[in-house]
Amino acid sequence: MAHQDRYGLPLSTASDAAADAYRDGVDLMLSGWTGMAETLERAIAADPGFALPHIARARVHAFYQQGDLARSKAALARELVARRGTERERSHVETLALSIEGRLHEAIASTLKHIESWPRDALVLSLPLGAFGLFAFSGMADHDRARHELCERVAQHYGEDWWFLTMAGWAMTENGDVARGRSVTERGFNLRRANAHAAHAVLHAMFEDGSIEAADRLVDDWIPTYDRAGILHGHIRWHQALGALERDDSARALAIYADVLQPAVTQAPPLNVVTDAASLLWRLSAYGHTVPKTLWQEADAAAQKMFPKSSLPFADVHMALFAAATQNHAALTARLATIEQRLAEGKLPAGPVVPAIVRALAAFAGEDYASSVQMLAPVLAEVVRIGGSHAQRELIEDTYIVALMRSGELPRARALLDARLHRRPSLRDTRWQAATG
Template identity: 30%
Template sequence: MPAARSDSLGNPLTGCDSDAALAAVNDFVEGFIACESRAVHVLACAQEDESPLVQAYAAAVHMFAETPEAPHHAQPFLARAQAGAQQATDREQRFIAAVAAWVAGDTRRAADLHEEQARLHPRDLASVKLGQYHRFNAGDAPGLLRLALHAAPACADVPFLHGMLAFGWEQCHALEQAEAAARRAIALRRKEPWAHHALAHVLLTQGRIAEGHAFLAEMSETWVGLNSFMVTHNFWHQALFALELDRPEEVLALYDRQVWAHEKGYSQDQVNAVSLLARLELAGWDVGPRWHELGEFLAPRTADQVLPFLDLHYLYGLARAGRTEAEVLLRHLERHAQAEGGVWMQVALPAARGLLAHAQGRFPEAAEALGGALPRLTAIGGSHAQRDLFEQLHLDALRRAGALSGAQHLLQQRLRATPESLRLRRQARALYECLGLAAVAPVFGA
């Protein structure tokens, strides 16, 4: 029997006969692709409505917690989705199968199913967005872009698709295409925070610091009703521009009022906070007691090992807070790496050892370990801007270990790429003075 209803993007639905169920589906679909908090409304509906897609969406919401317990919490909803899958459409069955693969820990299989969905049902943008999430966490930038390109011909009218395209282009270093896609998204809908985010990446990468700072300041009035990750992360980007402009008071205010002011128990909010405090310190600014408060929220994370990108931030934050849980997390990570191999063993573990060494002041060891991990760091996931923290820590470790020529090699490249950065100019002047080159520092833009 044909499905009687469709979601707001025109995808037919099985079940969802009540207005409440249809509203919950659309809240998830629209909320997810718009990075809005209403996506979680599907959880309440899933307690009453047995529609397979409602149940699958509820399972996905639980998985986004990014904790070891998330699969257990998602399983009852997934089981109900699977029980009704035979009556569901081909599209719904594939989405359920992708969520099942995610719950089982097979994110590569999940991403492949979402990509197949993008080819066959390109208006299923919730599936495209979820597929991009998996490709992103695997460090697969081409896959991130490919998913959005599959959907693009059928979704030219949807601003959120252009935002997804923009981020895919940017992560593949196609900055002109990324900017065009982001600006197309914003022209269709000014409140498109993912497009704001993608354009912030472009402007930061191209060294357009003042422009990026002004752009995000203008767009920030639209960041209402968003999920905590999106609002904290976009303000994190605003803070990065302020940091390059050597405005530590503004950065600290953004940290206190936005970056670390929402869902303090959530993984992504914690990552944003760790990253920003670390960058402030690397820029030479005092962050006061903020590490200690953040460490209280990181302490329960020692046995997580869900995504290596997350673990590395937890570890550094715990170490900077002076907590013994940092060593506990490293031991757990070592055991997990022995069992899992792959990126955990080859990339995450040496990076973790380097991060702990840096936080504890063992700079020669930090420089060696981080230098060995950096060439393969894309495999841990995260964006270029996020992984730049580890490159900054490596540069700092070189400088503090006395490897000044190596530090000059890296710092000067950064300064040439971002001549507007007052932070880099100040750091370069100090480095050239240590090198006995203070008199010619202006030649280098310092």
């Protein structure tokens, strides 16, 4: 019998070892678990002419911003699949290659076309899903809804599959159906506990429904099973640090930062390094807690090496946090100029919200809170366009609330806080007392 992947799709290899390692490697990738790169390398060694492990390995390189390696392996996969590969495998390789090459809209079109024919090709289906997926970084204002609707369309093909339940449940949560999303995600998590994406998705549901204490316990109980080298290890602890801030425990948040989020110690991919560090330090400062300048300076120096030029709007916004907090006006001005040029050339799908946020952050850091309010108010509904999750984007609303407080507009700030507490009634708002400055 011909080899198949875990979803029953044929694999163009005669090697038992290559097929086994490829299946395992894909599962490790879909679960965000350690060993994915090494397992895929075993598949490649067992059958160097088998294209699929090459393109999967290229995707892992892309996770870690190893662009040259990712593109070279994608190019090789294209050559190999043209010599030996089914129509499905050729489309699979091409779709992943487009994503790796940053050809966003072509990759989205190719993904959707591919899924129509092969809905159980989970690795391709994973591309538009999640907070850092193709949909989230497309500039779409409705990417949360788009992910949910895509999962609903293909749900009949997956049933009780641990990976699909994880991602479908998270899509529900981000689209506002938090109770159902949490239930579905927990179902997937219980089917495979060695699944960092599931633990992460459950934490997002807990964030949205205000289950801060339960989220803290989940991380404490589960994180010892997950190696520090895991792709989401630091980010899962970042969620725990957010919970500490909800309890106004800045010491614990800073301890988590020092343990796993500080660029000098983390093993996370560059995008997570920059966004987790910048957003946590900014929140601490905005809520009125003291953040040593050296933490900002060290993290900023590392971030500048990872993202020296304007790139994804989500990364640019977080790089602006560093530049604003360290008063690096030259870096901020240069990045803003590039962003505005891309906007003028029609090459910034997220649109005018990106430069507006950057300017507002600079005004906030310069203690011009009234201007920060003025700049953010018209674009709050468009912040979703920068991508990321709701938990990550809430930083912008937090900045707006604190700016309202510090500019004397307490009733407007109170109204926003009350709306949040209505959504998440178990939260406390004591953390905001120090934020008035």
